[in-house]
Amino acid sequence: MRRRLRGLPAAVLSSPTAPLALLLVAAFVVIGVIGPGVWGDAAVKVRPDLAYQGPSARALLGTDSLGRDVLARTLAATRLSLLLAIAATCVATVIGVPAGVLAGLAGPRVRRWTARGVGLALAVPGILVALFLIAVTGPGNLGMVLGVGIGISPLFARAAQTLATSIAELDYMAAAKVIGVSRRRLLTRYVLLNTAEPLILQIGVGANLSLVAVAALSYLGVGVQAPDYDWGAVLHSGLEALYTSPLAAITPGAAITLAGVMFSLLGEAIARSLNPALRIAAGRKERTPRGTPANDDAPTAEKSVEAAMDNAPAVARIRGLQVEFGHGRSTVAAVRGVDLDIRAGEVLGVVGESGSGKSVTALALAGLLPPSARMRAATLEFQGVDLATAGRRARRAALANRLSVVFQDPMSSLNPLIRIGRQLTERVRVHDGLDRASALGRAEERLTTVGLSAPKRRLRQYPHELSGGMRQRAMIAMALMSDPALIIADEPTTALDVTIQRQILDVLLEVNDRSGTAVLFISHDLAVVGEICDRIVVMYLGRIVEVLDRAMLDSPSHPYTRALLGAVIDLDTDPASPLTTISGQAGPSDSASAGCPFAPRCPEAMERCRTEMPGLEPEAGVGHMVACWARTTAPIAERVG
Amino acid sequence: MTSTTIDTAAGTEADAPAAARSGRWRAFVLRRLATIAGGLVFLLVITFLMIHLVPGDPVRASLGLNVSPEVVAARRAQLHLDRPLWVQFWYYVRDLAHFKFGTSIQTGEPVDQLIRNRLTATVQLAVAAMALVLVISLLLGMCFGWLTAGGRRRRTELGFNLVSGTVTAVPDFLTGTLLVVVFALGTHWFPASGRQGPQSMVLPALALALPPAFFLARVVRIETVKVLEQDYIRTAKANQLPTVRLFVRHVAPNVLAQSLTVAGLALGGLVGGSVVIENIFAWPGIGTAIVPAITGHDYPVVQACILVLGLIILLVNALVDVVLVALNPRMTALKEY
Numbered sequence: 001m002r003r004r005l006r007g008l009p010a011a012v013l014s015s016p017t018a019p020l021a022l023l024l025v026a027a028f029v030v031i032g033v034i035g036p037g038v039w040g041d042a043a044v045k046v047r048p049d050l051a052y053q054g055p056s057a058r059a060l061l062g063t064d065s066l067g068r069d070v071l072a073r074t075l076a077a078t079r080l081s082l083l084l085a086i087a088a089t090c091v092a093t094v095i096g097v098p099a100g101v102l103a104g105l106a107g108p109r110v111r112r113w114t115a116r117g118v119g120l121a122l123a124v125p126g127i128l129v130a131l132f133l134i135a136v137t138g139p140g141n142l143g144m145v146l147g148v149g150i151g152i153s154p155l156f157a158r159a160a161q162t163l164a165t166s167i168a169e170l171d172y173m174a175a176a177k178v179i180g181v182s183r184r185r186l187l188t189r190y191v192l193l194n195t196a197e198p199l200i201l202q203i204g205v206g207a208n209l210s211l212v213a214v215a216a217l218s219y220l221g222v223g224v225q226a227p228d229y230d231w232g233a234v235l236h237s238g239l240e241a242l243y244t245s246p247l248a249a250i251t252p253g254a255a256i257t258l259a260g261v262m263f264s265l266l267g268e269a270i271a272r273s274l275n276p277a278l279r280i281a282a283g284r285k286e287r288t289p290r291g292t293p294a295n296d297d298a299p300t301a302e303k304s305v306e307a308a309m310d311n312a313p314a315v316a317r318i319r320g321l322q323v324e325f326g327h328g329r330s331t332v333a334a335v336r337g338v339d340l341d342i343r344a345g346e347v348l349g350v351v352g353e354s355g356s357g358k359s360v361t362a363l364a365l366a367g368l369l370p371p372s373a374r375m376r377a378a379t380l381e382f383q384g385v386d387l388a389t390a391g392r393r394a395r396r397a398a399l400a401n402r403l404s405v406v407f408q409d410p411m412s413s414l415n416p417l418i419r420i421g422r423q424l425t426e427r428v429r430v431h432d433g434l435d436r437a438s439a440l441g442r443a444e445e446r447l448t449t450v451g452l453s454a455p456k457r458r459l460r461q462y463p464h465e466l467s468g469g470m471r472q473r474a475m476i477a478m479a480l481m482s483d484p485a486l487i488i489a490d491e492p493t494t495a496l497d498v499t500i501q502r503q504i505l506d507v508l509l510e511v512n513d514r515s516g517t518a519v520l521f522i523s524h525d526l527a528v529v530g531e532i533c534d535r536i537v538v539m540y541l542g543r544i545v546e547v548l549d550r551a552m553l554d555s556p557s558h559p560y561t562r563a564l565l566g567a568v569i570d571l572d573t574d575p576a577s578p579l580t581t582i583s584g585q586a587g588p589s590d591s592a593s594a595g596c597p598f599a600p601r602c603p604e605a606m607e608r609c610r611t612e613m614p615g616l617e618p619e620a621g622v623g624h625m626v627a628c629w630a631r632t633t634a635p636i637a638e639r640v641g
Numbered sequence: 642m643t644s645t646t647i648d649t650a651a652g653t654e655a656d657a658p659a660a661a662r663s664g665r666w667r668a669f670v671l672r673r674l675a676t677i678a679g680g681l682v683f684l685l686v687i688t689f690l691m692i693h694l695v696p697g698d699p700v701r702a703s704l705g706l707n708v709s710p711e712v713v714a715a716r717r718a719q720l721h722l723d724r725p726l727w728v729q730f731w732y733y734v735r736d737l738a739h740f741k742f743g744t745s746i747q748t749g750e751p752v753d754q755l756i757r758n759r760l761t762a763t764v765q766l767a768v769a770a771m772a773l774v775l776v777i778s779l780l781l782g783m784c785f786g787w788l789t790a791g792g793r794r795r796r797t798e799l800g801f802n803l804v805s806g807t808v809t810a811v812p813d814f815l816t817g818t819l820l821v822v823v824f825a826l827g828t829h830w831f832p833a834s835g836r837q838g839p840q841s842m843v844l845p846a847l848a849l850a851l852p853p854a855f856f857l858a859r860v861v862r863i864e865t866v867k868v869l870e871q872d873y874i875r876t877a878k879a880n881q882l883p884t885v886r887l888f889v890r891h892v893a894p895n896v897l898a899q900s901l902t903v904a905g906l907a908l909g910g911l912v913g914g915s916v917v918i919e920n921i922f923a924w925p926g927i928g929t930a931i932v933p934a935i936t937g938h939d940y941p942v943v944q945a946c947i948l949v950l951g952l953i954i955l956l957v958n959a960l961v962d963v964v965l966v967a968l969n970p971r972m973t974a975l976k977e978y
């Protein structure tokens with residue numbers, strides 16, 4: 001148990017790259033300490049007769065223009081190179097951190113201006129600052145270290161400023177009292193450790209940058225001066241030998257790269273170890289999931305759904321829809337066998353808690369499942385085209401002009417960088433080949449339909465210039481652009497102000513009324529659904545548990561629907577039993593959780609509920625269907641096992 | 642047609658930004674100009690002070706050690722050294738405005754001549770490298786962002802991070818050395834040094850571009866993955882747009898807007914790298930002029946070189962800002978910029 005280890009060294013170990021970082025640190029420290037003593041003599045021994053030699057037993061990585069052993073020189077130069085880089089990093093810390101802290105504690109005006117200045121200073125490469133300082137002091141270590149340090153300090157200043165600001169804001173944080181954490185503990189435990197992370201990360205990066213800049217300056221001949229030599233100086237003499245023995249230049253270059261990687265990794269490991277959130281996340285194991293049968297009642301459901309259908313033609317027919325998320329061993333089933341018909345011109349409501357699969361069902365129909373989802377369906381038909389079997393092109397063509405979606409959050413559902421007009425017209429211009437002028441004309445008309453004022457001006461505006469309610473109207477206008485047969489409205493009012501919610505609902509109903517567009521209205525609010533929908537589908541953990549008409553909403557059958565209606569279950573909280581994850585295989589398995597998924601929360605649960613899955617069966621009343629053992633009129637099925 | 646009532650409160654609220662847009666735009670431009678002007682003044686002051694910071698007599702420093710006392714006296718009068726510092730600064734700025742950078746101590750050549758000759762080479766190399774950085778990073782980053790979106794293809798992501806991390810970690814001078822070893826000494830495809838014809842630019846531009854390009858590609862990949870998860874991309878997909886159009890019209894501008902600030906830093910850093918790369922490839926630009934000038938205490942040349950390189954960085958920054966605002970209409974509303 002790594003988490004039980006105490007102290008920084010142990011914490012450092014918990015980072016995934018930490019072992020590599022520590023290995024590199026150890027190697028460089030050892031070489032740095034013994035380097036000049038062990039290889040110093042070989043490094044400076046000039047042997048003109050052995051110049052420009054390739055690798056040999058005498059010099060493992062060849063010799064430079066003066067016949068000096070390249071490997072020995074590189075190893076012996078380690079100490080000076082690292083010390084110079086560390087010195088420059090110290091200079092940067094001493095200058096950058098206090099400056100950043102002061103700026104961070106200042107008022108917002110000063111803070112903004114210093115942030116702007118630091119932003120500009122960040123753009124100035126450290127090596128240029130160093131060249132300037134060296135020009136003043138003359139070539140040598142002093143100017144180089146000072147220059148590189150100053151050049152890199154803005155990096156630290158920025159991180160320190162963020163840190164200081166977050167600590168300063170602590171004064172206005174009542175959180176300390178609320179959670180009952182002492183102030184000191186809050187400061188050290190939560191603020192300092194969490195915000196110190198980027199600073200330490202930056203120091204690691206800065207040390208890397210210092211090292212490279214120092215090497216570059218020495219290579220240019222304005223840094224470390226003979227007879228001293230660091231990696232940059234070794235590189236310089238190596239480049240002179242490049243044509244005959246490239247290793248003479250590549251060896252010190254590789255040393256610089258490795259040491260740079262060491263600095264970055266070390267910073268990363270320390271920063272990681274300071275951040276409690278990251279540490280715990282790294283230590284936690286995935287929960288071992290349990291399996292449930294995915295869809296063993298599909299055939300009966302199919303039959304009964306057909307039986308319950310009235311004559312209205314369906315815009316969409318869904319049979320045996322299953323959707324899973326995740327990869328390999330951790331899979332989550334979101335939809336577990338849904339059969340659903342959406343009739344032309346109806347307003348169909350789908351209700352359920354988060355995780356009931358109501359949105360996923362709709363997204364599957366619209367072909368908008370995220371890439372991590374896997375979908376199976378016996379039938380997924382939209383206007384007579386089976387989307388499950390149709391090719392990409394046919395699917396796109398079927399959906400392009402006849403199915404539209406209005407999403408939950410109008411603030412984020414419109415592209416912030418594109419004018420409303422272009423976003424509204426894009427679809428009809430691409431798919432119907434409408435020219436710009438007539439497309440814009442139609443867009444203006446649709447904006448009027450949804451009740452937006454000054455539609456001409458709206459077309460030229462960007463999304464951020466519209467309020468939330470106006471944006472949702474624009475989204476509906478966008479959905480109407482191509483005269484759809486079905487609009488999927490996925491919680492279209494949840495993100496909006498209460499007063500605007502009603503208006504958006506009215507717009508949707510009016511669209512349905514005027515043009516006979518079917519609306520699939522997804523919501524977690526049974527009250528809203530009951531108000532506007534003709535027919536209601538209730539979903540629970542990826543399955544349909546009840547289908548009923550609006551008229552029957554006063555007396556639903558399923559215990560879950562009743563609970564929803566009586567507000568016994570708070571829909572804003574997650575269901576007591578979360579989505580069951582399926583390990584290994586996705587098919588039917590494991591009889592342990594074979595019963596009614598609602599059983600753990602059901603007040604009417606009986607013995608049978610825990611062993612057998614109730615199917616969706618017709619009830620008394622037109623089109624009324626329920627999946628519940630306490631309601632079903634069908635004869636009791638054979639006991640399982 | 643009976644439309645539902647317009648939410649008037651929202652209507653006026655939305656009109657306000659439209660009306661205030663030009664005012665906000667002006668404030669934004671002023672802020673940016675102020676920042677750039679500040680940078681410029683800083684640059685002028687620092688190069689002006691350089692001569693005064695150098696230990697010893699500034700006139701001697703600006704003329705070299707082997708000039709006769711008469712020349713020194715004449716120069717002293719010319720520099721108005723008896724006048725207060727700010728007057729001297731004024732004369733300095735005035736001279737610069739007339740492209741008078743003084744004369745090189747080492748060669749006696751007018752410095753403006755030297756800058757003119759070398760600026761083209763440096764700008765050529767820098768522009769080529771910057772173009773490479775943008776093209777490589779955007780193509781690679783968006784491509785791999787698409788492939789690895791939503792946590793798909795973990796192994797591809799790992800491989801990409803490994804390769805890009807390695808290329809980023811290798812300093813540009815080592816990249817340059819390796820490129821010379823492989824493509825100049827090994828295959829003889831490109832010249833190893835000098836500036837003759839377009840082929841001679843390939844290796845230095847690549848050496849300069851590769852580390853920042855791969856660094857930026859990582860940023861672009863992450864931003865692409867983030868953008869692909871945005872709701873407005875889902876909206877665009879719901880409109881059944883073809884993939885290419887989706888990327889060009891909806892993904893790319895947003896990715897660019899998110900990555901440009903970092904790109905600006907990378908491009909600025911590239912100007913510093915050019916000093917080293919020019920020396921490795923014997924590219925006759927500003928970078929190869931400044932190093933002998935520093936070791937030879939040729940202060941007028943150093944002054945001019947620093948000034949020019951600083952100006953390039955300021956320019957790059959300003960350009961990035963312009964693109965950022967052209968891309969992102971909300972930018973002007975943000976106080977931090």
Ligand code: SF4
Binds near residue numbers: 558560603606631
């Ligand atoms: S089947 Fe049993 S547990 Fe499930 S809802 Fe009906 S009564 Fe409750």
